[in-house]
Amino acid sequence: MGIQKVIFSTAIAVFMTACTAAPEAVAQTSEAARTITVNGEGRASAVPDMAVISIGVQSDGDTAAGALRKNSAAMKATIDKLKELGVANKDIQTSGLSVNPRYDYKQNRANPRIIGYVASNTITVRLRNLDDAGAVIDQTVQSGANSLGGISFVFADPKPLYAAARKDAVEDAKAKAELLTDAAGVGLGRLMTIQDGYARAPSPRPMRARMAMEADASVPLAAGESSVTASITLIYEIK
Numbered sequence: 001m002g003i004q005k006v007i008f009s010t011a012i013a014v015f016m017t018a019c020t021a022a023p024e025a026v027a028q029t030s031e032a033a034r035t036i037t038v039n040g041e042g043r044a045s046a047v048p049d050m051a052v053i054s055i056g057v058q059s060d061g062d063t064a065a066g067a068l069r070k071n072s073a074a075m076k077a078t079i080d081k082l083k084e085l086g087v088a089n090k091d092i093q094t095s096g097l098s099v100n101p102r103y104d105y106k107q108n109r110a111n112p113r114i115i116g117y118v119a120s121n122t123i124t125v126r127l128r129n130l131d132d133a134g135a136v137i138d139q140t141v142q143s144g145a146n147s148l149g150g151i152s153f154v155f156a157d158p159k160p161l162y163a164a165a166r167k168d169a170v171e172d173a174k175a176k177a178e179l180l181t182d183a184a185g186v187g188l189g190r191l192m193t194i195q196d197g198y199a200r201a202p203s204p205r206p207m208r209a210r211m212a213m214e215a216d217a218s219v220p221l222a223a224g225e226s227s228v229t230a231s232i233t234l235i236y237e238i239k
Contacts, residue, residue, distance in 0.1 A: 034238040035192065036181060040173025044164035045227040050156045051133045054095065054149030055140055056122040064099045064117045071119035074144035079123065081143035085136050087125060096122035122149060128156060134219040153223040154201070162199045165230035169197075173234040187239030197231030 057074045061067030082092060099119045103112035127133045130153075137148070155161060181188040 035235050036177055036188075036238055037233065037235050038173045038176040038180070039197070040169040040171070040176065040232045040234065042165040042168025042170070042172055042230045042232070043227050044161045044168060045225050046155070046161055048153035048155055048223045048226050049128070049130065050154050051127040051130055051151055051221070051223070052154055053125050053127065053133075053137065053151045054122055055125055055137075055145045056096070056120060056147040056149055057145055058147055059119045060102070061117050061119065064101075064119075067117040067119035068099050071121050074146075075121045075123070077144040078140050081140055082125060082136070085132070085139060086129075087127065087136070091126040091128070093124050094121070095124040096120065122147075130221070130223055134221045137219045137221075151221070153226060155226070155228075158201060158228060161228045162230060165199060165228050166196070166232060169230045169232040170194075170234070173232050177234060177236050181236075181238065189237030189239045191234060192237055193233075193235035195233040195235075197233060199228065199230040201226065201228045 055078065057071055057078060059067050059071035059074060061070055079092060083089070097120070099117055101114045102116045102118055104115045105112045107113070127136055137151075177188055
């Protein structure tokens with residue numbers, strides 16, 4: 001009986017010791033978790049070195065096959081001209097192809113009759129020499145293209161620009177951390193975590209226009225300047 005009392009008393013003592021020690025451990029963990037999290041944004045700008053254009057051919061015909069045949073001939077002439085001007089095969093890609101009927105709604109809107117067909121073929125072209133881009137567009141029009149879906153200016157290799165934007169974002173986040181801790185009257189400790197956010201270029205703003213069948217001079221183009229942005233999150237220890 002005496003042995004059972006000793007064991008029971010010992011168990012109570014161990015339990016009480018654990019209960020009193022737990023708050024101290026929580027306090028130490030809470031103290032170690034004092035941090036400040038800051039977000040930084042960066043930007044880098046440069047003049048684009050590549051144009052991306054959408055060139056199309058639309059053709060009419062009495063039959064679907066006839067419209068497609070005319071369209072294919074005009075598009076082949078357009079692609080041949082692009083290659084003749086130095087555009088590589090890898091920079092020419094078909095982005096749309098369709099053949100649709102044309103309807104006459106004048107006599108019966110509920111049951112229109114087919115009066116012909118329209119074939120449409122669109123290619124996306126990357127022009128790596130901006131100095132010749134206007135002349136290339138002009139000559140593709142003369143070779144058979146009759147629509148311009150849009151043009152946007154991009155970077156052939158945006159990685160160096162993204163790197164500069166990320167570096168700017170880190171500097172921005174670091175400056176924010178120094179400002180905030182100084183204003184709060186605490187010290188800025190070691191950097192604990194770096195989290196890479198987004199890095200992107202602004203959405204292209206394509207120019208859209210209908211191209212005339214004849215052109216007397218090269219189309220004037222201005223690439224201007226474009227920017228990429230980046231975001232970085234830094235977590236610092238607070239002293």
